[in-house]
Amino acid sequence: MAKAQVRRKEVGANFDIALDEESKKGAKTTYSRVDQPFVALTFLLLGTGLITMFSASYSDAYFNLGGNATYYIVRQGSFAALGVIAMFIISRIDYHRFRIFALPSLVISILLLAAVPFIGETRNDATRWLSLGPLGTFQPSEIAKFAVILSFSVMATGYGPKMKKLKYGIIPFFAVMGLMAGLLYLEPHLSATVIIAVTGVIIIFAGGASFFHLMLIGIAGICGGAGFIMTKPYAMDRIRVWLDPFIDPLDKGWQGVQSLLAIGSGGIWGLGLGQSRQKNLYLPEPANDFIFSVICEELGFIGAMLIVIAFGALIVRGYWVAIHAKDRFGCLLVTGITSQIAIQTIFNMCVVSGLMPITGASLPFFSYGGTSLFIQLVEVGVLLSVSRQITAPKQG
Numbered sequence: 001m002a003k004a005q006v007r008r009k010e011v012g013a014n015f016d017i018a019l020d021e022e023s024k025k026g027a028k029t030t031y032s033r034v035d036q037p038f039v040a041l042t043f044l045l046l047g048t049g050l051i052t053m054f055s056a057s058y059s060d061a062y063f064n065l066g067g068n069a070t071y072y073i074v075r076q077g078s079f080a081a082l083g084v085i086a087m088f089i090i091s092r093i094d095y096h097r098f099r100i101f102a103l104p105s106l107v108i109s110i111l112l113l114a115a116v117p118f119i120g121e122t123r124n125d126a127t128r129w130l131s132l133g134p135l136g137t138f139q140p141s142e143i144a145k146f147a148v149i150l151s152f153s154v155m156a157t158g159y160g161p162k163m164k165k166l167k168y169g170i171i172p173f174f175a176v177m178g179l180m181a182g183l184l185y186l187e188p189h190l191s192a193t194v195i196i197a198v199t200g201v202i203i204i205f206a207g208g209a210s211f212f213h214l215m216l217i218g219i220a221g222i223c224g225g226a227g228f229i230m231t232k233p234y235a236m237d238r239i240r241v242w243l244d245p246f247i248d249p250l251d252k253g254w255q256g257v258q259s260l261l262a263i264g265s266g267g268i269w270g271l272g273l274g275q276s277r278q279k280n281l282y283l284p285e286p287a288n289d290f291i292f293s294v295i296c297e298e299l300g301f302i303g304a305m306l307i308v309i310a311f312g313a314l315i316v317r318g319y320w321v322a323i324h325a326k327d328r329f330g331c332l333l334v335t336g337i338t339s340q341i342a343i344q345t346i347f348n349m350c351v352v353s354g355l356m357p358i359t360g361a362s363l364p365f366f367s368y369g370g371t372s373l374f375i376q377l378v379e380v381g382v383l384l385s386v387s388r389q390i391t392a393p394k395q396g
Contacts, residue, residue, distance in 0.1 A: 035387035049366035057287035079370030083377030090381030105147040112140035113183035138371035141192035149336035156207025163208035191361035270300030
């Protein structure tokens, strides 16, 4: 008990790691195998994603990129290959070593987000991208998502029982999320703001923050958001168009209308892979934000539901790894990664089906975006690193 108290005193800095006592009991631990079900589900979604992304993108690439119909799939396939290599390399590294990147990654992501309004590229009235010259562009918000997961997991582990207190379990975390939300508002990037905020709240709740404190903040946030919408005419217009996109089908409701037409055209069995009509310059961003609409049109209700089931199985397996993780840090890390995938998947599918207002939310492993796909596979590598150290069950 005395040693435990001394150890807690040593953990004073926000980014120190205090491993759970159960990880120090000398239980037999396996390091050789990653979680094979999670690997299989990842490759299933990645492979399906590349096939459907090519189907959804070649018309757009052909007409808008000088007849180069394979432009998007070649780039996406390259990033997928690099991401898979990084995934397996990272999976072989002890995940506790990643804690040293928590603070640097958080600082770098904030600096990059701060730079976007000044030097970023603008597309469709949104400034979200930074240029890498001949290598293309990337969204700093993708880096910020993983930075929040890593840094919040480190902080929550270091604070330990102090997470119940407002000073430790709420204020520092919401200060970081508030800063990021402010920077993302300047882009604007609502979907990234929601994904980061919800993922962060899940991590700090799993880390031991007071449910009462979180509930009060949630109520205040809902009331503040509702008040903001009611006082902004453009926000109310977006709500009305979301509820009925056909009131302005040629302008503000165009995306929603084309998405619903694509989904409805698929029926039960779909039109067939490659046979989508809406992707032929009708549906905006068919290879990115609205790729699930193309999937519904080409593969139908059955094909879309199989993909939903595959995502569900991946998410359930991710939380299984989190529950069985060796220590508190590993549990929070996997919880954050799995939650981000779950939130982003639900967000995208709800947007394209009209259950949520139109915002830019990509579908993990499916939507076009090399940086996003690469970081998702890096996150999978971290999750697999945690799975390597799951304590083996006792024999006899």
